Amino acid sequence: MLGTREPEIYGTTTLDDIAGMLEDRALELGFEIDMRQSNHEGHLVDWVQEANASGARAVIINPGAYTHTSIALHDAIKGVSIPVIEVHLSNPHARETFRHVSYVGQAAKGSIMGFGAQSYMLALDAAARI
Template identity: 70%
Template sequence: MTEPASSAATIYVLNGPNLNLLGLREPEIYGSQTLDDIADMLDDRGRELGFEIDMRQSNHEGHLIDWLHEAQAEGVKAVLLNAGAFTHTSVALHDAIKSIKVPVIEVHLSNPHKREDFRHKSYVGMAALGTVCGFGANSYLVALDAVSRL
């Protein structure tokens, strides 16, 4: 009998501007782990939960929007989205999230509510199913565990 093809559900993990600089950029706020380190953590935990992780990063808002649309077209289970500074400015990301049926969980390494006032408003959070913030790289793992219960 042949093995069935992998039936792992795919989770998109989308990362916005400046997250390519994790580990270098303000480690006192964002920690010393790189985006590759976080991808490795998510791959390991994803396998345990039966998920395939598709991790992406772009400094361009349009790429994030296109990937949200793609998530819908590809039928992914969920999207973890760390939109970086676009969180606080992008009505377009808000609208893209609202336009798809795929659950989106907003993720942040830091707690934006403990930071500058301009970071307290989240257009992404207004459209997302939920938000996980303030746990450093573990915020992604908490979000992934939440997806496993959807």
């Protein structure tokens, strides 16, 4: 849906476009990325825990609407030792009030939001430095 859903909020960059940008930047930084997408909360929880168990350097996560609802993601992030960086294309604080609470952000190392697709690039650069 990324690239077509509410382009006035999320832009027209697709997930494949973002993946390509991140792959290129990761090569410049000298490491690999494992990019995944799911609409299922349990998959996201499993992947955070898997990343920690496999020795990943960090997790960059855009939890979408789970940002505001998922205690499970909050707890999974609190339960791992690697840094987790929350990313959003838009700035949730500039949108509806129900988007102002981030359970993920409360557990994450940091949050980058509001810079469109560049939010992911900024998160990758941050992950390379922590």
